[in-house]
Amino acid sequence: MKDEDKTREQPLNEIAELRQRIAELEASASRRNESEELLRKRTRDLGERVKELNCLYGISKLLERPSISLGEILQGVVDLIPPAWQYPEITCARVSLHDQIFTTKNFKETIWNLTSDIGWCGKRIGALQVYYLEQRPERDEGPFLKEERSLLNAIGERLGRVFERKQAEEEKKKLQAQLQYAQKMEALGTLAGGIAHTFNNLLMAILANTSVMLLEADPAHPHYEKLTTIERVIGSGSKLTKQLLGYARGVSYEIRTLNLNQLVNETSEAFGMARKDVTIHRELAEGLLEIRADQGQIEQVLWNLYVNAADAMPNSGDLFLKTMNITDKDMKDNPDKPKAGDYVLVIIRDTGVGIDKKTIERIFDPFFTTKEVGKGTGLGLASVYALIKAHGGYIEVDSKKGEGTSFEIYLPASEK
Ligand SMILES: Nc1ncnc2c1ncn2[C@@H]1O[C@H](COP(=O)(O)OP(=O)(O)O)[C@@H](O)[C@H]1O
Ligand SMILES: [Mg+2]
Missing domain, CATH: 1.20.5 (Single alpha-helices involved in coiled-coils or other helix-helix interfaces)
Incomplete structure (x- = not known):
């Protein structure tokens, strides 16, 4: 080869080399772009996980608060949900448990939602729902991530357990108070x-x-x-x-089969003679079941209630006496969980001064009276309570200040 040719070939080679180099650089740049993209995605994902963890941590903190109520927990939980989702600013949430519903302030139902059940003892007792207020790109489940689905399920499960615990605590408190x-x-x-x-x-x-x-x-x-x-x-x-x-307990009873209508009639007639200022109205059920009871004690119960009613109506008033047959199923609201069977109900209602909420809690306490010294012993209702209990019965009171009072007495019907 001539020297001339050689010198011409050299730049060509250099160009080829440069081309190669450029190709290599381009490839490496795109590799770097890819890994940068991957890194960005990982960082984003990590950010999401941190948000979810924060949410769970927040819920744990909430549950640790001593004597927090179920309502406060539920409100706290709905408020903790949006920040854990991909688009907090357009996220709202709602939790419903039995008849209680709590929502975030911005709550609105839309078509973009994620729902998880709250369960207790295998029963569905409520639901936890997250809504997006605006459309967002499709992800694993609508616009939501599969991690968001797991998070919502985890919270739902947790709420089920919290409910169980709160329920047990409340039951315990009630029993303690009763005891x-x-x-x-x-x-x-x-x-x-x-x-x-x-x-x-x-x-x-x-x-x-x-x-x-x-x-x-x-x-x-x-x-x-x-x-x-x-x-x-x-x-x-x-x-x-x-x-x-x-x-007092341990008194001897003479239990006989009695007709409560007859007792109400006789005692109220006698009472009406003594207290002419009280107008007595009777609505006694036909075919009222009989009861097994001590006559003297049931008379004492009725008499005590009449006297209280009359005392509550110093300027005359009405006394309504009503009897009827019922069963334990009609007494579902009674916290004492009445024994199954038939009962006889007698209602003694007056149009007197009524009893305020604070006083009503104490009226059955022995020696509790709001009457002046010498007028009240505070033993009337305490003995009514004890006598009704001794007969396997129940007593309920319903009253509002200024709106009269009604006592309901449930006595078990005799078997025959
Ligand atoms: N029918 C009623 N209306 C308004 N208050 C009542 C009635 N019955 C009971 N009370 C309230 O319950 C308290 C307790 O009643 P009780 O045990 O019979 O004691 P006493 O009649 O000696 O005060 C009364 O002092 C009164 O405040
Ligand atoms: Mg009394």
């Missing part, structure tokens, strides 16, 4: 019973001595009349101790 009340009543019952016994013994001793003195005294004696007064006053005292004993 406490029963214990208090029992303690006071024992106390009242003890006092009544001792008192009755004292009264009987006085009565015995008075009777002996009366037997030996000449009716013309100046002390004779005073002694009869003493005898009569002892009679009233002994009546009061009987009331106390009726409230």
Whole structure:
């Protein structure tokens, strides 16, 4: 080859080399672009995961708060959901549990939604829903990511367990309150019973001595009349101790089959004579089932309720007495979970002053009275309560200040 040719060939070679180099550089740039894209995607994904974790962490923190209510938990959870989704600014959420519904402030139903059930004991008790307010590109499930689906399911499951726990806590609280009340009543019952016994013994001793003195005294004696007064006053005292004993446990009963209509008729007629200012209305069911009860004690229950009603209507009023047959199924709202079977219901309703919410919680407490000293003993309703319980019955009260009061007494119907 000539030298001339050689020198011409050299630049050609260089060009080829440069071309090759450019191709290589281009390839490496595109590789770098690809990995940069991948890195961006990974970072984005990681960002999403961090948001989801934050959401779960927030929920855990919420649940740790002592004495937080179920409502506060549900509201807290819906508010924690949007920030965990891809487009927080267009995300809203709603949770419904039984009849309670909580939503984020911006809540609106749209066609872009993700729903998860809240379950408890295998039953669906509510739902958790996330909505997008605007359209977004299609992803794994509509515009939503599969991770968002798992997150929503996880929250739904968690809420189911929280509900279970709260339910158990509430049940426990209720039972504790019931137990406490029963214990208090029992303690006071024992106390009242003890006092009544001792008192009755004292009264009987006085009565015995008075009777002996009366037997030996000449009716013309100046002390004779005073002694009869003493005898009569002892009679009233002994009546009061009987009331106390009726409230106390362990009293002997004479259980017979009774017709409650007849008892209501007789007692209310007698009461009407004593309190002419009270107009009595009776609506007694035909074919009312019989009850097995101690007549004297049921009469005492009715009488105590009439007296209270009349006391609540100082300037006259109406007393409505109603009886009817019912079953335990009609008593579903009763927190004591009544035993299955037939019951006889008697309603004693007045148009009196009513009882405010705070007072109503205490009316069955022994010695609780709102009446002035000497007028109220606070034993009427306590003995009513004890007597009804002793008969396997239930008592409910419904009243509002200024709107009258109604007592409902449920007594088990006799088997026959
Ligand atoms: N029918 C009623 N209307 C309004 N308040 C009532 C009625 N029955 C009971 N109460 C309230 O319950 C309290 C307790 O009643 P009770 O145990 O019979 O005691 P007392 O009648 O001696 O006060 C009463 O003092 C009264 O405040
Ligand atoms: Mg009373």
